[in-house]
Amino acid sequence: MSYGTPPPPPGGPYGAPQAYGGQPAGPPPANNLVWAILTTLFCCLPLGVASIVFAAQVNGKWAAGDVAGANDSARKAKQFAMWGAIAGVVVIVLYIVLIAVIGIGASTNN
Amino acid sequence: MSIEVNAPAQPSLLRRGVVRFSATTLAAVAAAGVLATVDPNRPGHYPTCPFLWATGYYCPGCGSLRAAHDLLHGDLAGALHRNPLAVILLPTVLAAWVFWGLRLAGRTTWSPTNIRPGWIWGLFAVVMLYWVARNIPGWTWLSPA
Secondary structure (H helix, E strand, C coil): CCCCCCCCCCCCCCCCCECHHHCECCCCCCCCHHHHHHHHHHCCCCHHHHHHHHHHHHHHHHHCCCHHHHHHHHHHHHHHHHHHHHHHHHHHHHHHHHHHHCCCHHHCCC | CCCCCCCCCCHHHHHHHHHHHHHHHHHHHHHHHHHHHCCCCCCCCCCCCHHHHHHCCCCCCCCHHHHHHHHHCCCHHHHHHHCHHHHHHHHHHHHHHHHHHHHHCCCCCCCHHHCCHHHHHHHHHHHHHHHHHCCCCCCCCCCCC
8 A cells, every 4th residue: 555654765766856755856746536536426437446546646656756656656547537538438429329320229228 | 757737937838728627617517518408317318327237236426417417406415315425526526626727827736636645545445335335235325226
């Protein structure tokens, strides 16, 4: 788990400027938490749950001085939320196409 | 390296941020308009949740369309009945949208990235427990049915 007491600062393996306590200078990468929540609750796709996990990792890794790890988690949080949203939109579009072409909509329940 | 969205030295980034903010806002308003008029309680208006369709179990998002429809018509009790977690989290999403706008205006630097990891892990735990709890037979107060 990536919360709790941060481990001791690494010896600058990524060459990032080090501030106090091993936390790199500047703001951490955006954790995309809101997109994760939106995908979880409004796309009906569990991909959003994976996105929440990666969003949670961003700040912990950043505070531990792991710049590459924080950026990687932020990128994955974004990708999972995005793919969840895209899959949701694709399902809706396919559904509309199916209704228009075949007319199966009347038998399907929400 | 990360970039400060509201740094005055980055006018092109600020412009891109404003475009994204405006596009997101317009899309949300359009979605709310559709959801308010096209009733998700009527079958055939929207597709079934793919997870529910494939497994027969409710996911954490099931019922959120009907909950949002209820909220848009001022029915808070109905919305809480369909998906209480979505109703509870909606104000945090709206707050994040407000802070996004304030950041672009240079009024604050706070973003959801500042939320302590422990809280996000807590959210993850709540979502997982909610996922299980709303599928327990007899516990219909969390399920959208």
